[in-house]
Amino acid sequence: MNVKDEVTDKYSLRGRVYSKIREDILDGRYRNGDELREIAIGEELGVSRTPVREAFRQLELEGLIRIVPNKGAYVTGITAKDVKDIYMIRSMLEGLAAKWATENITDEQMNEMEENICLSEFHSSKGHAAQMSELDNRFHEILYEACGSKMLEHQLIEYHEYVLRVRRKTLSQNKRGSESTEEHKMIMEAIKQKDAKKAESAANRHIVNAYENMVRNGLKEAYPEN
Amino acid sequence: MNVKDEVTDKYSLRGRVYSKIREDILDGRYRNGDELREIAIGEELGVSRTPVREAFRQLELEGLIRIVPNKGAYVTGITAKDVKDIYMIRSMLEGLAAKWATENITDEQMNEMEENICLSEFHSSKGHAAQMSELDNRFHEILYEACGSKMLEHQLIEYHEYVLRVRRKTLSQNKRGSESTEEHKMIMEAIKQKDAKKAESAANRHIVNAYENMVRNGLKEAYPEN
DNA sequence: TACTGCATAATTGTATACAATTATACGATT
DNA sequence: AATCGTATAATTGTATACAATTATGCAGTA
Structure with missing residues (x-):
């Protein structure tokens, strides 16, 4: 195409x-x-x-x-609980993607991932919110491509799209930016070392952290309770 | 409704x-x-x-x-690898459903699950393939309902539907029936005891076992390699 | 022969017409 | 007044008509 x-x-x-x-x-x-x-x-x-x-x-x-x-x-809409469930599901699947990526990532993808993190560190220090958001999205897309599974990639993209909308409802704040980049770095390094377990747990935690950050920034207030 | x-x-x-x-x-x-x-x-x-x-x-x-x-x-179709990936994804999500079910299952759902297993043991001993298939599907549906998450239920039903078709391609055989029922029983008992970890790992293993059984029965031959 | 350009056919994209079903309003009946 | 039945309106389900786009075949040319 x-x-x-x-x-x-x-x-x-x-x-x-x-x-x-x-x-x-x-x-x-x-x-x-x-x-x-x-x-x-x-x-x-x-x-x-x-x-x-x-x-x-x-x-x-x-x-x-x-x-x-x-x-x-x-x-049907989505409730605050739905958002939580999606993040928990996504946490598991993102972990699986990271695990699989240790076996399937190409050199080119690895390079783009490292470049992505390098840029994130730069823009994070400068407080460039728009670039940070873009780089964050791209990091996850690279991970999905790198897992080597059409099915898993498809699924994760779908959940990620949900998240993009949901995030609009909560305040974007750049304090999370540096933490997030640090977590991306951990995932990337684990994949580079082909440490499947470490990659999986790092990705799991990253998504859970992202969710908890959202909760602190008023997720509950933005969605109906049930 | x-x-x-x-x-x-x-x-x-x-x-x-x-x-x-x-x-x-x-x-x-x-x-x-x-x-x-x-x-x-x-x-x-x-x-x-x-x-x-x-x-x-x-x-x-x-x-x-x-x-x-x-x-x-x-x-686009699906390949043998896609089927494998789906089973691995489903293994994780089914584990999550079992884990959540320990907190959310209703008495009514628990009863139906026990009844389901009781009937499965009966029909397994008699070699009733059609009933076994029906009971197996129903067991998983009950589990999905019991997890208390609309999002996870929706997702698992979608994957389960895939599997229904895929299974047709492989020989159905009743030796797996008694093993499968035994595994269902383990999941059910772990949920009853509210042992989340045990329920999760039992459900994980159950799906992986189901996949491996399918492979032994000619999955690879039924789907294109890539 | 191989290639180009154009006319024609085939296929998809969208709008609209008509059929089937469901919701609503209103009068008759109790 | 409340309820039922029926006529009317509104809405969805499906088929078809027309527009836009793409594929195909063929004559002409190098």
Whole structure:
């Protein structure tokens, strides 16, 4: 797949409609139990029902809405507990990815990981929040690619996307930045040493720490209790 | 939600068209790289392009096909390695579910689990393959419900569905039946004793054992190598 | 032969029309 | 007043029409 394809894909109507509704659910614009009407959403986005319906089917598969046949689509949303569960699940899977990466990472991926950490240390010291966020995302993407499993990569990307939205709700703060980079470094070094156990536990802890940081920054207040 | 809703739900939540195409991919009728044409599949199933397109969007989200805009839908399929990866991922998540179940299982769920194992022992001794299969599926469903996490349950059901298809490809054999029941019993007892660690490791091992049994029964021969 | 350019066909993307189902309003009946 | 039944409206499910894009075949040319 060349670059043009990727761009086309990303901005195609299909993707756009799906992404928009998904974002609105994860951002809390549509709330738990809200009924989504095909025509209303279509008009809002300037499209017909067809692309909206296709998006609905995807959202249902993802568990964000529930479609009752011949009745309608109802937002399932996510609660504070869901977010916690996702982080716990992700902690395990991220550990598995780190473990597998010790066997499967390529030299090129290893290099990009080291470069990523080097840059993170720089921008962290400067307090560049936007760059830090970008580098953090990229670190995890590299890890997912490096695990050598299409299935695990696919799964982790899905959870990571959840997290990107959730994080918007909590305050971004750069104190976590240096801690996070330090943890990335530990994961990277364990992978470099091919120490599977160490890589796994470091990745486990990293995600749990990220979650606990979010809780301290008002996650509970941003999501419904149940 | 009454019974009728559940039934309706079961057959349309993931529509008929989606299920059929998915099955055909997982059963190997469509092979890696095959191009799926909306009209052809629609005619085969006696529907128009609209439901087929909706199914395609879902299958793409699941990673079973890849849609290139304005070109077509191409089967991604699953390889022997994918199956292995899924089992390893599922092993971890099933362990997590068992761990969480020690805290969240209801008396009713515990009872059904015990009943399930009792029946499994009976049908195993009689060599009733169909009942064994049904009871095995149900055991895992109970475990997923009992973990008390919508997110984890959703995820495990998805993986479990994969497995249902995959298992068809390997010979079902009843020697595994008694072993499997024994393992279920260990998981159940650990949950009953609220021994989280024991429950987790027992569930981990159970899934790994199930995978190894599948390998012994010709999994590799049933799927493409890469 | 190999390659280019154009016309045609095939396929997907989107909008719309119609059918099936469900929700709602309102009058009749008790 | 409350309830039931029916007519109407609203909404979803599916099919089809048309537009946009891509694939294909073929004549012409070097």
